[in-house]
Amino acid sequence: MDQTKNKRLSNNYEKYYPNKELKFLRINFCFLFIFICSFGFNIKGQAEYKLIVFEGSDWCSNCQRLEKNILMDNIFLEQLEKLSIQIEKIDFPQRKKLPVETKNYNNMIAEKYNFDGTFPTIIISRTDALIFQKIIYSNQSVEELMSEIKSKSANLK
Secondary structure (H helix, E strand, C coil): CHHHHHHHHHHHHHHHCCCHHHHHHHHHHHHHHHHHHHHHCCCCCCCCEEEEEEECCCCCHHHHHHHHHHHCCHHHHHHHHHCCEEEEEEECCCCCCCCHHHHHHHHHHHHHCCCCCCCCEEEEEECCCCCEEEEECCCCCHHHHHHHHHHHHHHCC
């Protein structure tokens, strides 16, 4: 029975792929196309960079100052948008309970970016590769922090 099944599969294979070299070329072309599409193009509207903010929202006074003075500032947000930078906040609260999935995700991101537990820590990263720079917030103004973000993002190119 196995031989007839194998023969039937073999006949179907030869029916759809009469020329083995063409099959090889088709498969290679498909892999090449997928590879180029996934790495070669920046989808319109997709941010080029990501600003990852590690914070302790309910206990860290510097994190709360960063949120109030920088991250909620409209000028800061507009400048990030112009530079194609999106913000992602990774929160490690002490009093607020997070869902298990969120905790796991936050721990995974912390490990991925070698987060050392200093709050707040800001990471500027490319969205298409694991290339990043660390920025330490020390009560800078919007202009000073934006200048540092521009400088660090230029180093990522």
